[in-house]
Amino acid sequence: MTKSNSDDTKIVKTPPITDTKQPNRRQTIKTLAATTALAAVASTTPLFGRYGQAQSAEPIKIGFQVHRTGIGAAYGRWYNRTTEAAVKKINDEGGINGREVQIVAEDDGTDPKRGAEVVEKLATQHGCDIAFGTLFSHVVIGSAPRAGELKIPYFVVSEGHHVASGMLNRYTLQPGITDVKSQVQAMAPFVNSTLGKKVTMIYPDFAFGHDHRDYFSAAVEAQGGKVVAKIAIPPTESSFTKYFPKIPRDTEVIYHVMVGPAVLTFVKEMGEFFGNSRPEIFGFIDSLEAVDLASPGLEFLEGTYFWEGNPRYAQANQSDYDKAYRAAVGVDNNGASISDSKDVSTYAHMFGCWETLHIVKAGMEASGYKGAGDRAKLIEAVEAMTSMPHSYANPQGAKEFNGKTHQTFGQQYITRVENGRLVLAHTTSIADTYYPDEVDYTSQSF
């Protein structure tokens, strides 16, 4: 697979957005509702030319299953913001097949049972064309069967391996964000070749941590490295000093994926344990997503490495696409909100909403989507997609979509903390993220 080079690509289709004003969903919806009434007036304005076809067509309704409340609310806020920005961009460019896009948001409370109800509401009550936007795996797993029963395309932005593992159904796709299995295994070559071959893993002792343990152990050993210790931390632990002595002395790299309210305590205590002599340290940004790395207490992270789905800080080789995407979502060069420099975004994940919506648009246009009767055609059109170049629609980087597994693959970023900023140290190839197919959804009937 080719690695995209953001420097030598140009924006052809869409100029960078300079208007950083917040897209307002209510205004969008209101605009839609008033489209007919305003048509006579609006058609005289130059802008309206782009919506010409929308006069005679219903809007495309995208049901947004959003974690507005519950454990996922913090991510949900940024997923919501990214989604609104993407819809604004798509509508500004003429919508989908000339029809304006309308977002119908339903809060699922980050609750699988509610998730299934929300999918049903979106499909039956709100008459949405597709359901979209779910992040948390347990909600995806709780909702996907209902989406399959109702035969509504369900575009998730979850990172979970559940789509590609084959446990879901033909109606569930993940074309806008890579899965955790590919992310974790793609870290092994860099960790082995640059940081060290003897790795101690520290992870929370439940499914999330176990997945990291299993995927990374296998990948690192395939690279000729070795996991010398696996230290599982009980989820309710709030102090970690008793675990650090378990780190073998010959450890060259520590791989950590701690999460939860004790994560900063973990970093602080690890710093106190090692003092000035520490092994190399590698972690997943999930631990510190939305936390300012310049915060007091995080000094110990200086010089350590992180996986990032999309680099939070604008890099030296920042593409025009990333620049335009940041502006559209209202995020500054430090990955924080333009309204508050302390409000750090979930930059490593939220691009998935932006990219997914553009893939939906491409799929609907390729299939000539007109309404619910064309849902199967839409899925087939997305399944037929392969290479997606680095573009304003895919600002995180190029992707390779696997139509059989319904999962996209893309490059991953490894950044190093330098002066409290995450600076790009390595970009993996897309090939680093591949693993053998585990399912062929195209063989399932609609």
Added chain:
Amino acid sequence: MSNSGPNKRQHKQAVIAASALTAILPAPALAHATGQSFVALLPTGPYMAVGVMIVALSILLLWFLPHKSADRLLPRLLIGRLAPPHRLRSTSSLGFFLLFCWLLHTGFTGTRDPLENSLILGFWVVFWMAALMIQGLVFNLWGWISPFYWLVRPMIRMRERGWMTLPRAIGVWPAVGLLLGFSAFTLADPAPDDPTRLASIGVIYVFITVTGMWLCGPRRWLSQVELFSIIMALFSRLAPYGRRGRTLWLGWHGWQIGQGLSVRPGLSIFVLVLLGTGSFDGFNETFVWLDLIGVNPLAFPGRSAVIIPVICGLAAGNLILLATFTLLIVLGDRITGGQATAHQLLPRFATTILPIALAYHTAHYLPSLLVDGQYVLMALNDPFNTGANLLGRDGFYVTTGFFNHRETMRMIWLSQALVIVAGHVLAVVLAHAQALHLYRNLRRAFVAGLPLAIFMILYTWLGLWLLAAPKGG
């Protein structure tokens, strides 16, 4: 292929947001905006010790104070003669009734997004979070915004003599039932912030209230059954501003309770349930509780999965508080040779814990209000979706940046802690005033109050611990 079982996969992503992130929610049951990972870095242990010591010291100080009545412990100043005309309050009440009807309408027809829906923002954030605070901390706001007050006089005029009225003897027991039901809704229902769900419940509640006022007498219904009127009436007694007849007074928080509170049957239990529910609301999110009910706090399975444990916990929490409190006040009476029954003692002492209930409410919702208040401002900026920019908020993004930094989290945490400690100190003073009133002797009042004083100290520790404890869910 990975051999992860479904259960294993199930929680893979769920944990991600259990990082240092915050959960900002409109419904109070959910609304706990916390920068918990920064709180974990704060020296909360010493902070808690200082808070507990302040309450303990306030208890000791009472021993050295001369024998004073509550009236003198909690002084007040006459502001002047100021009695707003009934018609003005009635008009305001009617206005809020119409506003509430419009909010209910938006619950059915407006956006489904709870952070944009006017009913969700209006009821949970503006009313339940903020108005209760104003009611207890400033003045009797409810006297102006009650959506039912305007109906009282017309109904009294229209109801014919001899019609049934709710017996006084029933007291506020119906409201105790409603409070428990409302608490279960906020804490255990899977979707209290669903606009349609809340609107449906709101319509039913308005219908029952208006019908009840008509059938059982408007004043009786509002003072014995209508849940929110009773909560607001209680909290208004903590406010510094208060009217007595046609005069307006300004005093220390709680001076109005020091003046005496008529305690209807069941009101003591109502107050205890108010505090018990507030306390359980905080406990409900802690790692300790989640661990107790077998839920991994880093991979909370959703409210639907814990309905029964939460209802059981709510019931158990209230029963434990009721039993402990009763036991302690009876014990205090017995060690000074008293013969009073729990039935006699509860009405006297239960109301003294009202400041703690208000403190829990305020501390609990303060972080949520900081975020959800911004959503309210966004909604007010364009209340009818006409594209208006009334408050100049267009282009503004709601922020939670203050939860992601240690210094701002320290300020938020200390503010919450201050409220908790102040609430307990006030409760100590009120309890002492009641004891003085009952026992007419400083030494006896002090000794009888000791078990309750220990309760206050322990409850202060509990309140501060709830602020500091790791939370999930």
